[in-house]
Amino acid sequence: MRRIISILMENEPGALSRVVGLFSQRGYNIETLTVAPTEDRTLSRLTLTTFGDDLKIEQITKHLNKLIEVVKLVDLTEGAHIEREIMLMKVKATGAQRAEVKRTVDIFRGQIVDVTSSVYTVQLAGTTDKLEAFIGAVGEAQVLEVVRSGVSGISRGEKVLSI
Amino acid sequence: MEKLSGAEMVVRALQDEGVEIIFGYPGGAVLHIYDALFQQDKVQHILVRHEQAATHAADGYARATGKPGVVLVTSGPGATNAVTGIATAYMDSIPMVIVSGQVRSDWIGDDAFQETDMPGICRPIVKHSFAVRDPADIPEMMKKAFYIATTGRPGPVLVDIPKDKTSPLVKVPYEYPKKVKLRSYNPVTRGHSGQIRKAVEELLKAKRPVIYAGGGVIQGEASKHLTDLAHKLDFPVTNTLMGLGAFPATDKQFLGMLGMHGTYEANMAMHNADLILALGARFDDRVTNDTKKFCPGATIIHVDVDPATISKNVRADVPIVGPVSQVLEEMVATLDEIGVTPDEKALARWWEEIGGWREYHGLRYELDPNGPMKPQQVVQALYKATNGDAYVTSDVGQHQMFAAQFYKFDKPRYWINSGGLGTMGFGLPAAMGVQFAFPDAMVACVTGEGSIQMNIQELSTCLQYGLPIKVININNQALGMVRQWQDMQYGGRHSQSYMDSLPDFVKLAESYGHVGIRVDKHEDLDKAMEEAFALKDRLVFMDIYVDPSEHVYPMHIADGAIRDMWLSKTERT
Ligand SMILES: Cc1ncc(C[n+]2csc(CCOP(=O)(O)OP(=O)(O)O)c2C)c(N)n1
Ligand SMILES: [Mg+2]
Numbered sequence: 085m086r087r088i089i090s091i092l093m094e095n096e097p098g099a100l101s102r103v104v105g106l107f108s109q110r111g112y113n114i115e116t117l118t119v120a121p122t123e124d125r126t127l128s129r130l131t132l133t134t135f136g137d138d139l140k141i142e143q144i145t146k147h148l149n150k151l152i153e154v155v156k157l158v159d160l161t162e163g164a165h166i167e168r169e170i171m172l173m174k175v176k177a178t179g180a181q182r183a184e185v186k187r188t189v190d191i192f193r194g195q196i197v198d199v200t201s202s203v204y205t206v207q208l209a210g211t212t213d214k215l216e217a218f219i220g221a222v223g224e225a226q227v228l229e230v231v232r233s234g235v236s237g238i239s240r241g242e243k244v245l246s247i
Numbered sequence: 248m249e250k251l252s253g254a255e256m257v258v259r260a261l262q263d264e265g266v267e268i269i270f271g272y273p274g275g276a277v278l279h280i281y282d283a284l285f286q287q288d289k290v291q292h293i294l295v296r297h298e299q300a301a302t303h304a305a306d307g308y309a310r311a312t313g314k315p316g317v318v319l320v321t322s323g324p325g326a327t328n329a330v331t332g333i334a335t336a337y338m339d340s341i342p343m344v345i346v347s348g349q350v351r352s353d354w355i356g357d358d359a360f361q362e363t364d365m366p367g368i369c370r371p372i373v374k375h376s377f378a379v380r381d382p383a384d385i386p387e388m389m390k391k392a393f394y395i396a397t398t399g400r401p402g403p404v405l406v407d408i409p410k411d412k413t414s415p416l417v418k419v420p421y422e423y424p425k426k427v428k429l430r431s432y433n434p435v436t437r438g439h440s441g442q443i444r445k446a447v448e449e450l451l452k453a454k455r456p457v458i459y460a461g462g463g464v465i466q467g468e469a470s471k472h473l474t475d476l477a478h479k480l481d482f483p484v485t486n487t488l489m490g491l492g493a494f495p496a497t498d499k500q501f502l503g504m505l506g507m508h509g510t511y512e513a514n515m516a517m518h519n520a521d522l523i524l525a526l527g528a529r530f531d532d533r534v535t536n537d538t539k540k541f542c543p544g545a546t547i548i549h550v551d552v553d554p555a556t557i558s559k560n561v562r563a564d565v566p567i568v569g570p571v572s573q574v575l576e577e578m579v580a581t582l583d584e585i586g587v588t589p590d591e592k593a594l595a596r597w598w599e600e601i602g603g604w605r606e607y608h609g610l611r612y613e614l615d616p617n618g619p620m621k622p623q624q625v626v627q628a629l630y631k632a633t634n635g636d637a638y639v640t641s642d643v644g645q646h647q648m649f650a651a652q653f654y655k656f657d658k659p660r661y662w663i664n665s666g667g668l669g670t671m672g673f674g675l676p677a678a679m680g681v682q683f684a685f686p687d688a689m690v691a692c693v694t695g696e697g698s699i700q701m702n703i704q705e706l707s708t709c710l711q712y713g714l715p716i717k718v719i720n721i722n723n724q725a726l727g728m729v730r731q732w733q734d735m736q737y738g739g740r741h742s743q744s745y746m747d748s749l750p751d752f753v754k755l756a757e758s759y760g761h762v763g764i765r766v767d768k769h770e771d772l773d774k775a776m777e778e779a780f781a782l783k784d785r786l787v788f789m790d791i792y793v794d795p796s797e798h799v800y801p802m803h804i805a806d807g808a809i810r811d812m813w814l815s816k817t818e819r820t
Contacts, residue, residue: 097378101367143555150553152375
């Protein structure tokens with residue numbers, strides 16, 4: 085099962101390498117990873133997605149918690165949550181394709197953020213599924229370049245991950 | 248406030264931490280620190296002959312005393328030489344602080360002379376590491392390093408210090424913090440009372456219980472609590488390789504060691520148990536054999552201070568995260584409070600069954616008085632000569648297993664070996680650490696002619712500091728453990744397991760200024776042992792020739808259950 089693990093950790097050099105190192109050391113896979121400081125500059129928020137059954141995820145979270153710099157973490161997939169990923173994409177936009185791409189972008193509520201005579205640069209935010217559906221709809225043959233941010237997420241309702 | 252240089256702060260922090268002894272080797276990046284060491288006399292520095300030995304010596308000191316071991320090495324090769332010892336300590340959860348020098352900070356990343364990314368190299372083998380960026384941070388980092396190394400599940404912590412941060416030209420105010428708090432590190436200090444009660448109820452229901460106790464009981468100073476509980480319940484106890492001494496080996500409730508080379512009765516009892524109380528143990532593969540076949544009928548209570556150990560290899564039915572000593576104390580109190588006793592009749596039947604296993608196959612080996620000596624015999628002679636009162640360190644191989652099987656450890660911290668990493672070369676430097684901690688104690692290093700050569704240079708350190716260690720070299724002229732596997736699994740093809748061109752160990756010991764004794768006859772063994780231990784202020788190197796073809800039994804049959812064992816070259820379960 086796919087999991088989104090969200091981590092609050094000390095914003096210190098070496099902290100990120102310890103998290104990433106843990107995954108390779110113990111043979112766990114990281115699917116996506118994003119990290120940035122939070123409103124409190126001493127803390128970073130790291131979100132990663134990985135695959136595993138309950139047993140494996142339990143191990144991963146326990147080992148992450150053991151890292152001295154990890155302050156708190158949550159498996160967002162355990163409860164209701166919002167996940168978002170942002171994608172920037174260059175798409176061929178010539179001839180009849182040009183209008184077609186524009187229509188598809190509108191349907192997916194994306195934005196065209198840069199234009200040349202033959203290329204649209206599209207920005208799209210949403211769940212991983214939505215981003216993949218968009219790539220499917222445009223057609224892989226039309227896609228020139230894709231950059232994705234990796235998933236970030238937050239739980240629904242009043243629950244907050246803070247110290 | 249007093250102003251000190253970074254180097255002086257490192258040394259003062261050690262003093263303020265109560266460190267009496269450190270093990271190290273100098274080099275460019277730590278010369279400021281060595282100069283600061285020179286100008287004080289509270290912290291004694293032991294000069295080893297190889298940095299790996301510094302870590303093992305600090306490790307042996309830590310295992311014998313419970314206090315953290317401290318190591319000081321220079322950058323680059325000094326630091327990388329220490330890596331094996333750090334990994335050894337990490338695998339066995341030994342508290343250790345390693346101060347490694349680093350090139351000046353403005354050179355970091357430039358592939359400067361003797362630069363290695365020590366925090367990077369050590370990431371998977373330390374509990375934590377610090378890289379000093381500002382000399383003013385040194386006191387707090389040192390305090391944190393000791394705090395992290397010694398609390399929760401202990402482990403090694405690295406403090407990497409660039410040379411410019413120790414410069415005598417930069418002095419900053421020094422104050423050693425009394426306490427540190429880390430918002431992200433709060434080891435559990437109490438087990439959950441509800442879980443403890445649930446565990447006690449399971450203990451009282453059990454008809455075929457076994458207490459399986461590991462190194463965590465020793466590290467967690469819980470041997471007395473374990474013994475109390477076991478006696479109160481009349482439950483059988485088995486110890487892991489790391490746990491030997493946690494429960495007295497001469498106690499009639501002791502089943503011996505369990506696992507790959509565990510006793511027949513310990514492994515049989517585990518397999519047939521309906522309840523396993525695992526204490527400070529980690530269900531290591533050398534214990535369980537195939538986990539899918541492990542103890543099929545048992546309810547498992549698992550007590551450990553490290554939550555990540557619980558249900559890692561074997562699922563626990565009643566997990567309890569907490570210090571073993573506190574949890575055991577509360578278990579005993581809860582038992583008293585409930586006032587119920589275990590099922591006596593069932594226990595009597597269980598002890599009878601265990602008695603049958605003991606009778607069928609206790610630890611044994613064949614001895615031909617006209618044939619070569621046996622390694623087991625050497626360990627028994629050592630036990631006799633020392634009255635079971637020696638600290639015994641060991642290297643890795645058959646001799647290690649024979650020592651574990653045949654030296655009956657009645658007290659915690661007397662058996663000192665590299666269980667997790669299995670590091671050949673550990674024994675002699677570890678014995679040095681023990682002897683420094685207890686100058687008047689008997690310290691024996693049980694080793695093999697293979698292992699001893701991995702840190703033999705330390706004989707020189709032993710002379711310098713007058714360490715009267717007794718090296719018991721069980722010389723089977725082979726990498727015995729490797730050879731055993733080759734006999735059993737590779738059709739007897741002894742690929743590279745023969746130790747050709749051995750040195751004359753007696754002469755070698757003598758050239759290092761020690762006493763050497765060669766033994767190759769049965770009738771000389773006891774006398775030679777006594778002679779060696781009578782030389783109270785000399786290191787004696789005993790080179791004892793034994794049967795090269797002996798195997799360690801019992802031995803797990805690969806991929807079987809814990810009860811599946813070879814019992815001799817021809818019998819199996
Ligand atoms: C540093 C290191 N290298 C290799 C091994 C693999 N190994 C395990 S036991 C052993 C043989 C040890 O020989 P010796 O010290 O003579 O002990 P014996 O088994 O003969 O008693 C070897 C090579 C190891 N454990 N450690
Ligand atoms: Mg040998």
